[in-house]
Amino acid sequence: xxxxxxxxxxxxxxxxxxxxxxxxxxxxxxxxxxxxxxxxxxxxxxxxxxxxxxxxxxxxxxxxxxxxxxxxxxxxxxxxxxxxxxxxxxxxxxxxxxxxxxxxxxxxxxxxxxxxxxxxxxxxxxxxxxxxxxxxxxxxxxxxxxxxxxxxxxxxxxxxxxxxxxxxxxxxxxxxxxxxxxxxxxxxxxxxxxxxxxxxxxxxxxxxxxxxxxxxxxxxxxxxxxxxxx
Numbered sequence: 001x002x003x004x005x006x007x008x009x010x011x012x013x014x015x016x017x018x019x020x021x022x023x024x025x026x027x028x029x030x031x032x033x034x035x036x037x038x039x040x041x042x043x044x045x046x047x048x049x050x051x052x053x054x055x056x057x058x059x060x061x062x063x064x065x066x067x068x069x070x071x072x073x074x075x076x077x078x079x080x081x082x083x084x085x086x087x088x089x090x091x092x093x094x095x096x097x098x099x100x101x102x103x104x105x106x107x108x109x110x111x112x113x114x115x116x117x118x119x120x121x122x123x124x125x126x127x128x129x130x131x132x133x134x135x136x137x138x139x140x141x142x143x144x145x146x147x148x149x150x151x152x153x154x155x156x157x158x159x160x161x162x163x164x165x166x167x168x169x170x171x172x173x174x175x176x177x178x179x180x181x182x183x184x185x186x187x188x189x190x191x192x193x194x195x196x197x198x199x200x201x202x203x204x205x206x207x208x209x210x211x212x213x214x215x216x217x218x219x220x221x222x223x224x225x226x227x228x229x230x
Contacts, residue, residue, distance in 0.1 A: 002051065003058045003202065004042065004081075005195035008034040008074040009066030009094040010118070015041040016191035018199055019049055025192040034073045042077075056087055058207065060198030062189050063091035064216040065118065065126040065143065071215035082210035089213040090198035090206065094118075095128030097193040098162050098184075099137035104193065107184045108160040110135050115153060115180060117165025120145050125165035126218055129154050136200060145218040148172050153179065162187045 003018045013034045016025035026041040046053060061078040064071045082089050095116040102108050102116075110132050118126040126145050130137035141154040148168035153159055153176060161169070162184035169177055201207070 001058070001199065001202065002056050003060060003090075003195055003199055004045070004056050005060040005092070005191045005198055006038065006042075006074045006078060007062040007094070007097070007189050007191040007194050008038060008070040009062040009064055010070065010188040011067075012188050012190060013037045013041070014191035015045055016195040017045040017049060017051075018195040019051070023192055023195060024048060025190070025195075027190055027192075034070055038073065038077060053081065053085055056085060058090060058198070058202050059085075059087050060090040060092055060194055060202075061213065062094040062097055062191070062194050063214070064094055065120070065145065065218040066094050066189065068215075068217060071217070075213060075215045079210045079213050082213060088202075088207035089210060090201045091208065091213060091216075092194045092197045092201070093128065093143065093216075094189040094194075095126065095143055095163075096130065096137045096139070096197060097189040098187050099128065099130040099132070100135075100193040100197060101187050101190060102160060102162045102184050103132050103135055105184070105187070107162065107187070108132070113140070113155060113157065113159045115159045115161050116163045117151070117161065117168075119164040119167065120219075123147055124219075125151065125168060127151060127165070129159075136197070143216075143218060151176050160184070164188065
Protein backbone atom coordinates (compact mmCIF):
# COMPACT_ATOMS: atom_id res chain seq x y z
CA UNK A 1 0.00 0.00 0.00
CA UNK A 2 1.17 3.50 -0.86
CA UNK A 3 -0.55 6.19 1.23
CA UNK A 4 0.16 9.93 1.38
CA UNK A 5 -0.92 11.81 4.53
CA UNK A 6 -1.08 15.55 5.19
CA UNK A 7 -1.46 17.68 8.30
CA UNK A 8 -1.87 21.44 8.57
CA UNK A 9 -4.23 21.46 11.56
CA UNK A 10 -1.85 23.32 13.88
CA UNK A 11 1.28 25.47 13.66
CA UNK A 12 3.15 22.52 12.18
CA UNK A 13 3.03 21.65 8.50
CA UNK A 14 3.78 18.05 7.60
CA UNK A 15 3.43 15.35 4.98
CA UNK A 16 4.14 11.64 5.28
CA UNK A 17 4.38 8.74 2.88
CA UNK A 18 3.65 5.20 4.03
CA UNK A 19 4.90 2.78 1.40
CA UNK A 20 4.68 -0.95 2.03
CA UNK A 21 5.17 -0.42 5.77
CA UNK A 22 8.02 2.10 5.42
CA UNK A 23 7.25 5.58 6.77
CA UNK A 24 8.99 8.77 5.65
CA UNK A 25 7.88 12.27 6.53
CA UNK A 26 8.55 15.99 6.41
CA UNK A 27 7.69 18.39 9.24
CA UNK A 28 8.25 22.10 9.82
CA UNK A 29 6.91 24.57 12.35
CA UNK A 30 5.50 27.33 10.17
CA UNK A 31 2.35 29.03 11.50
CA UNK A 32 1.85 31.02 8.28
CA UNK A 33 3.78 28.83 5.86
CA UNK A 34 1.46 25.90 5.20
CA UNK A 35 0.48 26.91 1.68
CA UNK A 36 4.12 27.57 0.77
CA UNK A 37 5.51 24.34 2.22
CA UNK A 38 2.93 21.61 1.71
CA UNK A 39 3.19 20.94 -2.03
CA UNK A 40 7.03 20.94 -2.04
CA UNK A 41 6.91 18.44 0.84
CA UNK A 42 4.65 16.18 -1.20
CA UNK A 43 6.88 16.40 -4.27
CA UNK A 44 9.98 15.70 -2.17
CA UNK A 45 8.50 12.59 -0.55
CA UNK A 46 7.34 11.13 -3.85
CA UNK A 47 10.65 11.86 -5.58
CA UNK A 48 12.61 10.30 -2.72
CA UNK A 49 10.78 7.00 -3.23
CA UNK A 50 10.74 7.23 -7.01
CA UNK A 51 6.95 7.45 -7.10
CA UNK A 52 4.49 9.39 -9.19
CA UNK A 53 1.27 10.67 -7.67
CA UNK A 54 -0.60 8.17 -9.84
CA UNK A 55 1.11 5.34 -7.92
CA UNK A 56 -0.73 6.25 -4.70
CA UNK A 57 -3.46 3.95 -3.41
CA UNK A 58 -4.99 6.39 -0.92
CA UNK A 59 -4.74 9.85 0.59
CA UNK A 60 -5.22 10.88 4.21
CA UNK A 61 -5.42 14.15 6.11
CA UNK A 62 -5.87 15.43 9.65
CA UNK A 63 -9.50 16.50 9.50
CA UNK A 64 -9.47 18.37 12.81
CA UNK A 65 -10.25 19.78 15.18
CA UNK A 66 -7.66 22.50 14.92
CA UNK A 67 -6.93 25.78 13.19
CA UNK A 68 -9.86 26.63 10.91
CA UNK A 69 -7.57 28.07 8.22
CA UNK A 70 -5.08 25.23 8.50
CA UNK A 71 -7.77 22.57 8.21
CA UNK A 72 -9.05 24.12 5.01
CA UNK A 73 -5.57 24.03 3.46
CA UNK A 74 -5.02 20.29 3.89
CA UNK A 75 -8.63 19.56 2.96
CA UNK A 76 -8.34 21.54 -0.26
CA UNK A 77 -5.09 19.88 -1.30
CA UNK A 78 -6.39 16.38 -0.52
CA UNK A 79 -9.63 16.99 -2.37
CA UNK A 80 -7.78 18.30 -5.42
CA UNK A 81 -5.44 15.33 -5.49
CA UNK A 82 -8.24 12.83 -4.86
CA UNK A 83 -10.36 14.22 -7.69
CA UNK A 84 -7.44 14.15 -10.09
CA UNK A 85 -6.12 10.73 -9.12
CA UNK A 86 -9.40 8.99 -8.36
CA UNK A 87 -8.01 8.00 -4.95
CA UNK A 88 -10.07 7.30 -1.83
CA UNK A 89 -9.51 9.57 1.17
CA UNK A 90 -9.12 8.70 4.85
CA UNK A 91 -10.00 11.56 7.25
CA UNK A 92 -8.14 11.19 10.58
CA UNK A 93 -8.78 12.92 13.90
CA UNK A 94 -5.97 15.31 14.82
CA UNK A 95 -6.67 14.51 18.49
CA UNK A 96 -6.21 10.78 17.87
CA UNK A 97 -2.99 11.53 15.98
CA UNK A 98 -1.55 13.17 19.10
CA UNK A 99 -2.68 10.26 21.27
CA UNK A 100 -0.73 7.94 18.97
CA UNK A 101 2.26 10.28 19.03
CA UNK A 102 2.26 10.12 22.84
CA UNK A 103 2.80 6.36 22.89
CA UNK A 104 5.19 6.35 19.91
CA UNK A 105 7.27 9.03 21.62
CA UNK A 106 7.49 7.06 24.85
CA UNK A 107 5.45 9.53 26.89
CA UNK A 108 3.10 6.76 27.98
CA UNK A 109 2.76 3.00 27.61
CA UNK A 110 0.35 0.81 25.71
CA UNK A 111 -2.83 0.31 27.74
CA UNK A 112 -2.74 3.84 29.14
CA UNK A 113 -5.62 6.27 28.93
CA UNK A 114 -4.76 9.48 27.10
CA UNK A 115 -6.73 12.72 27.22
CA UNK A 116 -5.71 15.00 24.37
CA UNK A 117 -6.58 18.67 24.71
CA UNK A 118 -5.87 21.45 22.21
CA UNK A 119 -6.11 25.17 22.85
CA UNK A 120 -9.25 26.09 20.90
CA UNK A 121 -8.93 29.84 21.63
CA UNK A 122 -11.91 31.81 22.92
CA UNK A 123 -11.33 30.31 26.41
CA UNK A 124 -12.12 26.77 25.22
CA UNK A 125 -10.32 23.50 24.56
CA UNK A 126 -10.86 20.66 22.12
CA UNK A 127 -10.90 17.34 23.98
CA UNK A 128 -10.53 13.72 22.92
CA UNK A 129 -10.22 10.76 25.32
CA UNK A 130 -8.61 7.45 24.31
CA UNK A 131 -7.33 4.13 25.56
CA UNK A 132 -4.23 2.78 23.85
CA UNK A 133 -4.95 -0.77 22.66
CA UNK A 134 -2.18 -2.56 20.80
CA UNK A 135 -0.44 0.78 20.52
CA UNK A 136 -3.42 2.41 18.75
CA UNK A 137 -5.87 4.91 20.28
CA UNK A 138 -9.45 3.77 20.78
CA UNK A 139 -11.94 6.55 21.50
CA UNK A 140 -13.69 6.37 24.87
CA UNK A 141 -15.99 9.35 24.26
CA UNK A 142 -17.03 11.70 21.49
CA UNK A 143 -14.69 14.59 20.72
CA UNK A 144 -15.94 17.92 22.04
CA UNK A 145 -15.13 21.56 22.63
CA UNK A 146 -15.75 23.20 26.01
CA UNK A 147 -14.34 25.69 28.52
CA UNK A 148 -11.53 24.27 30.69
CA UNK A 149 -13.85 24.34 33.70
CA UNK A 150 -16.20 21.89 31.96
CA UNK A 151 -13.58 19.27 31.07
CA UNK A 152 -14.49 15.77 32.27
CA UNK A 153 -13.04 12.29 31.79
CA UNK A 154 -15.19 9.29 30.79
CA UNK A 155 -13.49 6.79 33.12
CA UNK A 156 -12.09 6.81 36.65
CA UNK A 157 -8.40 6.22 37.32
CA UNK A 158 -5.19 7.75 36.08
CA UNK A 159 -4.84 9.57 32.78
CA UNK A 160 -2.00 10.94 30.72
CA UNK A 161 -2.49 14.46 29.33
CA UNK A 162 -1.15 15.49 25.90
CA UNK A 163 -1.55 18.63 23.83
CA UNK A 164 -1.50 22.39 24.25
CA UNK A 165 -4.86 22.54 26.03
CA UNK A 166 -3.30 21.26 29.24
CA UNK A 167 -1.77 24.66 29.83
CA UNK A 168 -5.20 25.37 31.34
CA UNK A 169 -5.02 22.49 33.83
CA UNK A 170 -5.28 24.87 36.80
CA UNK A 171 -8.71 26.00 35.53
CA UNK A 172 -10.08 22.47 35.20
CA UNK A 173 -12.20 20.66 37.83
CA UNK A 174 -10.38 19.18 40.83
CA UNK A 175 -11.29 15.59 39.89
CA UNK A 176 -9.52 16.15 36.55
CA UNK A 177 -6.45 17.86 38.00
CA UNK A 178 -5.97 15.04 40.52
CA UNK A 179 -6.02 12.26 37.90
CA UNK A 180 -4.13 13.70 34.92
CA UNK A 181 -0.36 13.61 34.57
CA UNK A 182 0.69 16.09 31.90
CA UNK A 183 3.99 15.37 30.18
CA UNK A 184 3.16 15.93 26.51
CA UNK A 185 1.88 19.49 26.49
CA UNK A 186 4.07 20.38 23.49
CA UNK A 187 2.84 17.52 21.31
CA UNK A 188 0.93 18.54 18.19
CA UNK A 189 -0.45 16.62 15.22
CA UNK A 190 1.97 15.30 12.62
CA UNK A 191 1.35 13.58 9.31
CA UNK A 192 3.39 10.52 10.37
CA UNK A 193 0.76 9.50 12.93
CA UNK A 194 -2.02 10.49 10.54
CA UNK A 195 -0.57 8.02 8.02
CA UNK A 196 -0.36 5.18 10.55
CA UNK A 197 -3.94 5.69 11.72
CA UNK A 198 -5.13 6.04 8.14
CA UNK A 199 -3.52 2.75 7.12
CA UNK A 200 -5.58 0.91 9.73
CA UNK A 201 -8.76 2.71 8.66
CA UNK A 202 -8.02 2.04 4.99
CA UNK A 203 -7.69 -1.69 5.62
CA UNK A 204 -11.04 -1.55 7.43
CA UNK A 205 -12.66 0.12 4.42
CA UNK A 206 -13.16 3.43 6.24
CA UNK A 207 -12.58 5.72 3.27
CA UNK A 208 -14.60 8.50 1.63
CA UNK A 209 -14.67 9.97 -1.89
CA UNK A 210 -13.11 13.37 -2.50
CA UNK A 211 -16.38 15.27 -2.13
CA UNK A 212 -16.91 13.87 1.38
CA UNK A 213 -13.42 14.72 2.63
CA UNK A 214 -14.42 17.55 4.94
CA UNK A 215 -12.82 19.25 7.97
CA UNK A 216 -14.29 18.79 11.45
CA UNK A 217 -14.40 22.04 13.40
CA UNK A 218 -16.43 20.88 16.45
CA UNK A 219 -18.01 24.30 16.70
CA UNK A 220 -19.81 26.63 14.32
CA UNK A 221 -18.62 29.95 15.70
CA UNK A 222 -15.61 31.64 14.15
CA UNK A 223 -13.17 33.56 16.33
CA UNK A 224 -14.04 37.07 15.21
CA UNK A 225 -17.61 36.75 16.48
CA UNK A 226 -16.31 36.77 20.06
CA UNK A 227 -13.83 39.60 19.67
CA UNK A 228 -14.55 42.83 21.68
CA UNK A 229 -17.10 45.00 19.93
CA UNK A 230 -18.64 42.20 17.86
